[in-house]
Structure formats: structure tokens, C-alpha cells
Amino acid sequence: MYDVIIIGAGVIGSSIARYLSKYRLNIAVLERSSDVCEGTSKANSGICHAGYDAKTGTLKAKLNVRGSKIMEGLSKDLGFGYIRCGSMVLCFDEADRGKLNELYERGLANGVEELKILTGDEAREIEPNLSSEVKYALHAPTGAIVDPFGLTVAMAENAAVNGVSFKLNTEVTAIKKENDIYKITCKKHPDAVHPDHTGEYVEEAPIVINAAGVYGDKIHNMVSGEKIEISPKRGEYMLLDTTAGSFVGRTIFQLPTEKGKGILITPTVHGNLLVGPTAEDIEDKEDTETTSAGIAEIKEKASLSAPAVPFREVITSFSGLRAKLVKRTHVDNLESEDADKDFLIGEVPDSKGFFDAVGIESPGLSAAPAVAEYIEKLICAKLAPALKEDFKEKREPIPNFKCADDNARKKFIENDSLYANVICRCCTVTEGEIVRAIHSPIPATTSDAIKRRTGAGMGRCQSGFCNPKVVEILSRELGIPCEAVCKNDPGSEYLIPEKEAES
Amino acid sequence: MIYDLIVIGGGPAGMAAALSARKEGIKDILILERDKELGGILNQCIHSGFGLGVFKEELTGPEYAQRYIEMTHEENIEYMLNTMVTGVHGIDEGSDTCNVTAVNSEKGLFELKSRAVILSMGCREKSRGALNIPGYRPAGIYSAGTAQRYVNIEGKMPGKKVVILGSGDIGLIMARRMTLEGARVSCVAEIAPYSGGLRRNIVQCLDDYDIPLLFSHTVTKIHGKKRVEGVTISKVDENYAPIPGTEKNYECDALLLSCGLIPENELSRDAGAKMEPSTQGPVVNENLETTARGVFACGNVLHVHDLVDNVTKESITAGHKAASFIKNGLGEWGEAHPVKVPSKEKNTIPEDMDRSCQMICVCCPNGCLLTAKKDEDGNYSVTGNLCPKGEEYAINEMTNPVRNISSIMKVIGGKGPVVSCKTSSEIPKGMIATVAGQIDKTTVNAPVKVGDILIKNVADTGVDIVATNVMESI
Known part of the structure; x- marks a missing residue:
């Protein structure tokens, strides 16, 4: 039996796991996918918002500003990409100046520092590619970009090093409560790499934390009579090559108008340019399709901010789902007056010991560490756990060959000759980094997992050259046939088994 | 030491450039190759059709590469394999030599100096993302070259029900290749109203296997969340915009993309070479020297070529010019010289071709439209051919069609x-499946040399199966 079980290994579940791993608690994280960071956490804007967006007093506002404050320190302690590049909200109409002021005032009320409203010319002086139509811009130097994969993996790995057990390929199919203990029926995927269980089995814990993203309602409704509903909102993005990465130096938002929230243009921590997202309510919680209409919308709306976005440099497009809460229940810890649009975090009134951390749409990534802190306080109040004496609060990331200078590269190779073998040509990722990712605290067992940890396959050829090599390395290191190597979850094998190919 | 010349990339361009410089008397030449063997992408292009211009005979890719590899050995040109170049710097105020940084597992990271550098890294394929194809992002979407590597080098199958987007030569070649390996290719979709591939390849890679080529069609959706389950193909209008209502679904487990190549210029950019947007290669002067002084470029890194023979010719020039530079030293850079990019092939099979007596010749890239008429004596007279081979081909097509095949x-x-x-020579067209099946069932013990007979008199055709590449023992 565990003391705490967390359902979902996205950025929220992984962050909670990391913050609770400070204590003498026996913790497990259950994740239905083959890796951490496989849902909303892997497909978003990668922004650490300054915190002027959310209404003052909401959890969104508080946790965003708090997250924004602690993210940089965490990025150093845990080794993930973070750049405080600043952000701008553009206003294209004199008539909208009032709304920009509102954002400014709200930012001040939320505790955002260094905010300033610029004229169009002032904005163009520091961002020369902005449209001549820009009348004003709210400049937030504390806005930042963050590596969403890096953040999630770092949290999860640090939690794992501190004793949290991550159970991947493990889907929760039912939860029942007996004598104050939650009995969670788990189903291990039959084609998981080296499974530790087969078929269905039960995990138990008195405390359960629901961080199941778009499936947060399904998990919540397994235990609570007060039903909630999460409806996914799909956002499509276009990712441009690193050759376009310096097109803007800051995250460029558009002031929300009646026509919608607008499209952002931002550099990423990997040096690319990201443009998006659209916002479309959909029904299927697996529907991460991109559409030609979505791509057209991105291009059209982005050109409002900057007419010359070099879209011919696009290397991929993708879409992610925001976990939008459309029907919520009252949670006693919720202090906010604007509750219907807020995160839903806290103990479920009719199911003591069961905590929700759901409805984490934007600014969820920015807020993630603060959401974890918040849950940490709730759990501490409940269990009063003792701190571990040997908690390791820091994590060393895999040494990154591409970003290192020649002297550092030489040292990497001295320590590990596999660093002399460059596998991904576009992003200069070595075999040493890939092998380390496979043998990391949360082992990368798929090519997507390797991509998230090392960047291999993320470049302009989109794994055209390195895919056969990555498949071979995964096969060798995991001791499985090449034909069993997957892109992500079981069923996404790259190659056709020989017998099947012959039939 | 200071090398005279460092060549980056040991494919056909790099080897031809190095050999050309050697011919000009340049001594200390080093080729740096990132793969485990010289030859570049030719090693996976196992089909024949290379070398008519340079060797006056039709070779497979590996055979073409082997000829150059042998010449490289004969000329004692030094090369390093499994070696990745991470940085190139030309001659400038700070340095009177070119500087190259490279990495391999034997020497770690090391710096080299040379009087000149030739960039010959080749090109890469456009990915699904660059094409903006909507839909899911499952496994099973490959560039045609990646699929080619899997099948021809790794001996693995990336799919068994295949749709191909793009009718460039690699796409056409892979349609035949996947078919010979037992996959079913449902169609090749091409957004343009013509093919960028050679007419001979439309005939011998698609028509021979009844694979439809859909002009003015493109993939408008990819289905399948984990592995590709199918694609939607739509007809497009003259602006290449999909026409609503023309969508048709094709079930498949793999989508291969053959939609164009992009010069690979990470290093050129790193060297500070100015780039030319129209070719996506570096700007060069009439000596093929980039704006990074002492750094030359040739082959597909400079612009995408249609035939390897043209890569070779350009690279010979680059080697020659680099040799003069090494001998004469830094002069005026001069003016930018636009590279002559041949106009793109725009090929179709004439719709009004009378298939009872007309055909496209597959003997060479010309793809002549031949007409074979039978006279009263039963003899054929052939018109439309530019060479005697065409006549022989046409008569064969009318009486006993024959083909060469390549496999692994x-x-x-x-x-x-x-x-x-x-x-080793042509087999009856009707025997292709039988012969392919026999090759598939046979194994050979290493080592293998080019020209080794692997199957004598395959399927009683009187023709042998011969090796087209070397394979060393472990």
C-alpha cells in the first residue's frame, strides 16, 4: 500500500510528486501513457506567463504569479530550459487602449513586477518585425519561456530519485473506497516494454491526487457523487525552424477582442519560433489532429502581429488539448469568487482523502510548481508527514552537447566516448545523450521520449536521418527487437514484423 | 599539420571533388564522412540508372559509389569515417587557414587546419511538417529516403500497405521497391499536373506494377492516432488548393513522402557563408567559392541536382577551382555567380499514347516516346528513338518485354x-515476381564483393543475380 497515489504524470502530477517526495511518504504515480509528459503538457505554448491575465483573487492568478516567481530558480536546481525573454501584449486599435490598461492594472493587482505600456513605435524599436498597425503594447519583462518537456521530465526524475515510483503504461479503470482506503484498479498495457505487471491489478492508498488532465473528470467521477465535466479545447500550432527563431525576441500576444484570444508568436527555449494556438471546442479527448483550417487561421491571425512571419520555415505543426472545466463542483478550499473559470484544486467534499488538481488550462504550465506547492500544503495539513533528511532537491540534466563549447564537448567525450557519435544531424544530439535518456531515472523507452529529453528528431528533417539510428539504439539498450520500438504508446511501432511483412 | 584540402562529405560530390583536386596535383587531402562508409546516399539507391554520362554505362547507386571509392583508394586520398564535422571557418583576418572542428569516437573532438575546404554534405528531404499535411502525427510517416534506408540498408519493412505522396524519382523508385518487397502500393499522389520524376521511372516503377499515378491530387488528412491507418487524398485546383467533395480515403499503414529536397547547410551557415534563398544553398562566385573565404561548395549542398552525373561534373569543377585557390592563394572574391539550376522536369505520359504500339523508352533519362509498327513481313519499324537502344527496347516490348531488377x-x-x-541482364517482365521471391528466400555468406554471383541462373532465366555492393565480414 502507498501513502499517496497520484494519477497522471503530466506536468501537474509530476510536479506534485516532486514536492511530496520531500516527505517520508510512500508515493506512486500512475500514468496510462508510455512516458511522462504525453498529454497536454507536451503540446502547449511553452510559456511561463507573467501573471496579468487571470482575474485577481483566483487560484489561476495566485498560482501563476507564484509559479512565475519560482520557475527560474527551479530551472537552475532541476536543470531544464528557461529563458526570461519578456512578453508583449499588442493592441491594434485606439479604442482597445482601455482593455490594455485593464490588463496593466490587473497585473499590478496580481503582483506582476516591471509592467509598462509602450507606444507602437517603442514596441517596434525593441521588436522590429512587429506590424505598423500596433498602436500600443503592454510589456512584461518577467514573462518567460520554458521547456515544457524539460520541466515535466525534471520534476518526474527528481521525484523518482527521491523514491517516488512511476508506473507507466498503467491505466486507471476503476476506484472504490473501502475503510478509508482507495482501491484503484489498474490495467497494464499488454505491449508495454518490460511490464512489471500483467493485466489488471489493484493499487491502494488512503490519499489519491487526481492530476489526470483531460481525463480529470473521468477519474473524479469514479469516486464522487458530485460530477464534473471537462471538455477539451484544441489548440493548433506551427513550429518554425531555428533559422526563424530570432524573428521575435519576446513572446508576442494579441490583446483578446470579441473575435477571440488571438495568436501568439514566441521564440522557444530550443531556439525555434512557435506560432499558435487556435482554440476549438471538441468532443474527443484524443483528438489532437491538425486541420487545414487551423493552419490557415494561424497564418492569418499571426500576420496581424507581424506581417512577415517566415512560414516557409515551418518544420511541423501539432495540436494540444486544454483541459477546460465546463461543469464543476464546489471545493471547500476554493477561495475565489470567479470560481467557474478557475482551476479546481482541493479535497473533494464527499470523498475525503481524494484531491483534485484539474481544469488546469492556461496558465497551467506557469503555475505547475505553485499548484504542487498548494497541494503539498493540503497534504501536510492532512498527514503532517516528516521531512526526509536525505531529500535531493537538485537534479543534473543530461549534458547537452549542442549547447556546450568545444572544451566542454571534449570533456563530455572523455567521460563517455558515445558523445563522439552524433546521431541527430539537425540538432547535434549524440549517442551519449540518447543512451543516458534511455537509462535515466524515468527511462525513455520510445523515440518521442528520447526527443523530449534530448531533442533528437526535433529539427528540420523531423527525424528523417536519425530515426533508423534511434530505433536501433532503443532496440539495443532495451533488449527488444527493432520491430517493437514505438514512436510513443504501444501500437505506434515503426516497423512491420518480418513474419507479418511476408504474409 | 596543415592540410591542403579538407572535403566535408564522402558522397559522390566529395569524392569527385577530392579526386579532381588530386589530379591538379594537390597532395594533402582529407575527406571527412559521417557515415560508416564512403558513398553517401548512393549506397541506399540500389536501383540502376546512374552513370550514363560519366561512365557511359548504366550502374546501380552502390556500383557508382564503389567506382569512386576504388579511385579514392588508388589515389591514396585520406579519409575518416564516422566523423561528424561540427564547425567550419574560412580564412579571415584572424586566421590564414580554414579551420574545421570534427568529432569521432577514436579521436574525440579535434581541430584541423587546411588551405581550402569543400562543402559537399548533400541534401535532405522535406518532412511532413514542412508540407503542412493536416491530421494526426502517428508512426508510419516516412520520407521516401528514410523508407529506402530501412528497406535497402537495414533490411526492415516500414509498411506493407503504402501510399506515396510526391512523384519525384525517389517516390517512384520506392513504389517499385516496396512492391518487390511484398508491400501493396495503392497509389502515388502528385499535387502538380505533372511528375518531377523521369518518364522512364513512371513506366518501369508504376506502370509495370499497375500502380496508379494521380496527378493534381494531394494528401489532405492523415488518419490513425498511433500508427497510420489511412490517408484522405483530394483533387486540387490549378492553385493546388484541395477541391471540396473530391476526398477519397485510402487505407494504409505507411505514407511515404517524396516532395522535394533541401540542401543541408548547417555548416555553411555556421561558417558565415551568405545563403541564396532561391536555391537554399550558399552564394558562390564563379569558382564555386562561398562568401566564407577558402570554403567551396558543390553537389546537392549547393543546389539540388537531378542526376548524380551532374553532381560529379560540378564537383570536378569545384575540386579544380579549389586546387587553383590552394596554389595561388587568396585573390579577389569577385562577383556572386548564380548557379545554373536546370529547369525542373515536368513529365507526364502522353494521354493519347496508343498503348498497342507506343511506349516510353526506359533505357535512359531521355524517355523517348517510341512507336513500333509491324510491316507485312512481320518486322517492326521503330520511330521516335534517339539511339539504337530504343529500337531494341521497342521491339522487345512488342514481342517479349524484359526488365532489369535490383533488390537486396x-x-x-x-x-x-x-x-x-x-x-546480370534483363529477365522477362513476367518473371519479376518469381525472381524477386527467389532473391528474398536466398541468403549469402559474408564477405561479398561487387559482381559476386549470388544466384546462378535465377528461376531458369539464364540470368544471374550479382552483388552490386561490398559486404565485409564481422
Whole structure:
């Protein structure tokens, strides 16, 4: 039996796991996918918002500003990409100046520092590619970009090093409560790499934390009579090559108008340019399709901010789902007056010991560490756990060959000759980094997992050259046939088994 | 030491450039190659059709590469394999030599100096993302070259029900290749109203296997969340915009993309070379020197070529010019010289072709439209051919159509799992499946040399299966 079980290994579940791993608690994280960071956490804007967006007093506002404050320190302690590049909200109409002021005032009320409203010319002086139509811009130097994969993996790995057990390929199919203990029926995927269980089995814990993203309602409704509903909102993005990465130096938002929230243009921590997202309510919680209409919308709306976005440099497009809460229940810890649009975090009134951390749409990534802190306080109040004496609060990331200078590269190779073998040509990722990712605290067992940890396959050829090599390395290191190597979850094998190919 | 010349990339461009510089008397030449063997992408292009211009005979890719590899050995040109170049710097105020930084597992990271550098890294394929194809992002979407590597070098199958987007030569070649390996290719979709591939390849890779080529069609959706389950193909209008209502679904487990190539210029940019947007290669002067002084470029890194023979010719020039530079030193850079990019092939099979007596000749890239008429004595007279081979081909097509095929054979005890092979001469067209099946069932023990007979008198055709590449023992 565990003391705490967390359902979902996205950025929220992984962050909670990391913050609770400070204590003498026996913790497990259950994740239905083959890796951490496989849902909303892997497909978003990668922004650490300054915190002027959310209404003052909401959890969104508080946790965003708090997250924004602690993210940089965490990025150093845990080794993930973070750049405080600043952000701008553009206003294209004199008539909208009032709304920009509102954002400014709200930012001040939320505790955002260094905010300033610029004229169009002032904005163009520091961002020369902005449209001549820009009348004003709210400049937030504390806005930042963050590596969403890096953040999630770092949290999860640090939690794992501190004793949290991550159970991947493990889907929760039912939860029942007996004598104050939650009995969670788990189903291990039959084609998981080296499974530790087969078929269905039960995990138990008195405390359960629901961080199941778009499936947060399904998990919540397994235990609570007060039903909630999460409806996914799909956002499509276009990712441009690193050759376009310096097109803007800051995250460029558009002031929300009646026509919608607008499209952002931002550099990423990997040096690319990201443009998006659209916002479309959909029904299927697996529907991460991109559409030609979505791509057209991105291009059209982005050109409002900057007419010359070099879209011919696009290397991929993708879409992610925001976990939008459309029907919520009252949670006693919720202090906010604007509750219907807020995160839903806290103990479920009719199911003591069961905590929700759901409805984490934007600014969820920015807020993630603060959401974890918040849950940490709730759990501490409940269990009063003792701190571990040997908690390791820091994590060393895999040494990154591409970003290192020649002297550092030489040292990497001295320590590990596999660093002399460059596998991904576009992003200069070595075999040493890939092998380390496979043998990391949360082992990368798929090519997507390797991509998230090392960047291999993320470049302009989109794994055209390195895919056969990555498949071979995964096969060798995991001791499985090449034909069993997957892109992500079981069923996404790259190659056709020989017998099947012959039939 | 200071090398005279460092060549980056040991494919056909790099080897031809190095050999050309040697011919001009340049001594200390080093080729840096990132793969485990010289030859570049030719090693996976196991089909024949290379070398008519340079060698006056039709070779497979590996055979073409082997000829250059042998010449490189004969000329004692030094090369390093499994070596990745991470940085190139030309001659400038700070340095009177070119500086190259490279990495391999034997020497770690090391710096080299040279009087000149030739960039010959080749090109890469446009990915699904660059094409903006909507839909899911499952496994099973490959550039045609990646699929080619899997099949021809790794001996693995990336799919068995295949749709191909793009009718460039690699796409056409892969349609035939996947078919010979037992996959079913449902169609090749091409957004343009013509093919960028050669007419001979439309005939011998698609028509021969009844694979439809859909002009003015493109993939408008990819289905399948984990592995590709199918694609939607739509007709497009003259602006290449999909026409609503023309969508048709094709079930498949793999989508291969052959939609264009992009010069690979990370290093050129790193060297500070100015780039030319129209070719996506570096700007060069009439000596093929980039704006980074002492750094030359040739082959597909400069602009995408249609035929390897043209890569070779350009690279010979680059080697020659680099040699003069090495001998004469830094002069005026001069003016930018636009590279002559041949106009793109725009090929179709004439719709009004009378298939009872007309055909496209597959003997060479010309793809002549031939007409074979039978006279009263039963003899054929052939018109439309530019050479005698065409006449022979046309008569064969009317009486006993024949083809050459290329494939791979499993190797036991070799450094790689398979070796490429071909028919030693033409076999009856009707025997292709039988012969391919026989090759598939046969294994060969390493080592293998080019020209080794792997199957004598295959399927009683009187034709042998011969190796087209080398395969060393472990």
C-alpha cells in the first residue's frame, strides 16, 4: 500500500510528486501513457506567463504569479530550459487602449513586477518585425519561456530519485473506497516494454491526487457523487525552424477582442519560433489532429502581429488539448469568487482523502510548481508527514552537447566516448545523450521520449536521418527487437514484423 | 599539420571533388564522412540508372559509389569515417587557414587546419511538417529516403500497405521497391499536373506494377492516432488548393513522402557563408567559392541536382577551382555567380499514347516516346528513338518485354544485414515476381564483393543475380 497515489504524470502530477517526495511518504504515480509528459503538457505554448491575465483573487492568478516567481530558480536546481525573454501584449486599435490598461492594472493587482505600456513605435524599436498597425503594447519583462518537456521530465526524475515510483503504461479503470482506503484498479498495457505487471491489478492508498488532465473528470467521477465535466479545447500550432527563431525576441500576444484570444508568436527555449494556438471546442479527448483550417487561421491571425512571419520555415505543426472545466463542483478550499473559470484544486467534499488538481488550462504550465506547492500544503495539513533528511532537491540534466563549447564537448567525450557519435544531424544530439535518456531515472523507452529529453528528431528533417539510428539504439539498450520500438504508446511501432511483412 | 584540402562529405560530390583536386596535383587531402562508409546516399539507391554520362554505362547507386571509392583508394586520398564535422571557418583576418572542428569516437573532438575546404554534405528531404499535411502525427510517416534506408540498408519493412505522396524519382523508385518487397502500393499522389520524376521511372516503377499515378491530387488528412491507418487524398485546383467533395480515403499503414529536397547547410551557415534563398544553398562566385573565404561548395549542398552525373561534373569543377585557390592563394572574391539550376522536369505520359504500339523508352533519362509498327513481313519499324537502344527496347516490348531488377539479399556474418544485388541482364517482365521471391528466400555468406554471383541462373532465366555492393565480414 502507498501513502499517496497520484494519477497522471503530466506536468501537474509530476510536479506534485516532486514536492511530496520531500516527505517520508510512500508515493506512486500512475500514468496510462508510455512516458511522462504525453498529454497536454507536451503540446502547449511553452510559456511561463507573467501573471496579468487571470482575474485577481483566483487560484489561476495566485498560482501563476507564484509559479512565475519560482520557475527560474527551479530551472537552475532541476536543470531544464528557461529563458526570461519578456512578453508583449499588442493592441491594434485606439479604442482597445482601455482593455490594455485593464490588463496593466490587473497585473499590478496580481503582483506582476516591471509592467509598462509602450507606444507602437517603442514596441517596434525593441521588436522590429512587429506590424505598423500596433498602436500600443503592454510589456512584461518577467514573462518567460520554458521547456515544457524539460520541466515535466525534471520534476518526474527528481521525484523518482527521491523514491517516488512511476508506473507507466498503467491505466486507471476503476476506484472504490473501502475503510478509508482507495482501491484503484489498474490495467497494464499488454505491449508495454518490460511490464512489471500483467493485466489488471489493484493499487491502494488512503490519499489519491487526481492530476489526470483531460481525463480529470473521468477519474473524479469514479469516486464522487458530485460530477464534473471537462471538455477539451484544441489548440493548433506551427513550429518554425531555428533559422526563424530570432524573428521575435519576446513572446508576442494579441490583446483578446470579441473575435477571440488571438495568436501568439514566441521564440522557444530550443531556439525555434512557435506560432499558435487556435482554440476549438471538441468532443474527443484524443483528438489532437491538425486541420487545414487551423493552419490557415494561424497564418492569418499571426500576420496581424507581424506581417512577415517566415512560414516557409515551418518544420511541423501539432495540436494540444486544454483541459477546460465546463461543469464543476464546489471545493471547500476554493477561495475565489470567479470560481467557474478557475482551476479546481482541493479535497473533494464527499470523498475525503481524494484531491483534485484539474481544469488546469492556461496558465497551467506557469503555475505547475505553485499548484504542487498548494497541494503539498493540503497534504501536510492532512498527514503532517516528516521531512526526509536525505531529500535531493537538485537534479543534473543530461549534458547537452549542442549547447556546450568545444572544451566542454571534449570533456563530455572523455567521460563517455558515445558523445563522439552524433546521431541527430539537425540538432547535434549524440549517442551519449540518447543512451543516458534511455537509462535515466524515468527511462525513455520510445523515440518521442528520447526527443523530449534530448531533442533528437526535433529539427528540420523531423527525424528523417536519425530515426533508423534511434530505433536501433532503443532496440539495443532495451533488449527488444527493432520491430517493437514505438514512436510513443504501444501500437505506434515503426516497423512491420518480418513474419507479418511476408504474409 | 596543415592540410591542403579538407572535403566535408564522402558522397559522390566529395569524392569527385577530392579526386579532381588530386589530379591538379594537390597532395594533402582529407575527406571527412559521417557515415560508416564512403558513398553517401548512393549506397541506399540500389536501383540502376546512374552513370550514363560519366561512365557511359548504366550502374546501380552502390556500383557508382564503389567506382569512386576504388579511385579514392588508388589515389591514396585520406579519409575518416564516422566523423561528424561540427564547425567550419574560412580564412579571415584572424586566421590564414580554414579551420574545421570534427568529432569521432577514436579521436574525440579535434581541430584541423587546411588551405581550402569543400562543402559537399548533400541534401535532405522535406518532412511532413514542412508540407503542412493536416491530421494526426502517428508512426508510419516516412520520407521516401528514410523508407529506402530501412528497406535497402537495414533490411526492415516500414509498411506493407503504402501510399506515396510526391512523384519525384525517389517516390517512384520506392513504389517499385516496396512492391518487390511484398508491400501493396495503392497509389502515388502528385499535387502538380505533372511528375518531377523521369518518364522512364513512371513506366518501369508504376506502370509495370499497375500502380496508379494521380496527378493534381494531394494528401489532405492523415488518419490513425498511433500508427497510420489511412490517408484522405483530394483533387486540387490549378492553385493546388484541395477541391471540396473530391476526398477519397485510402487505407494504409505507411505514407511515404517524396516532395522535394533541401540542401543541408548547417555548416555553411555556421561558417558565415551568405545563403541564396532561391536555391537554399550558399552564394558562390564563379569558382564555386562561398562568401566564407577558402570554403567551396558543390553537389546537392549547393543546389539540388537531378542526376548524380551532374553532381560529379560540378564537383570536378569545384575540386579544380579549389586546387587553383590552394596554389595561388587568396585573390579577389569577385562577383556572386548564380548557379545554373536546370529547369525542373515536368513529365507526364502522353494521354493519347496508343498503348498497342507506343511506349516510353526506359533505357535512359531521355524517355523517348517510341512507336513500333509491324510491316507485312512481320518486322517492326521503330520511330521516335534517339539511339539504337530504343529500337531494341521497342521491339522487345512488342514481342517479349524484359526488365532489369535490383533488390537486396540477406547476408549471414556480415557487417550489415543485407547486400544489394541486381539481375546480370534483363529477365522477362513476367518473371519479376518469381525472381524477386527467389532473391528474398536466398541468403549469402559474408564477405561479398561487387559482381559476386549470388544466384546462378535465377528461376531458369539464364540470368544471374550479382552483388552490386561490398559486404565485409564481422
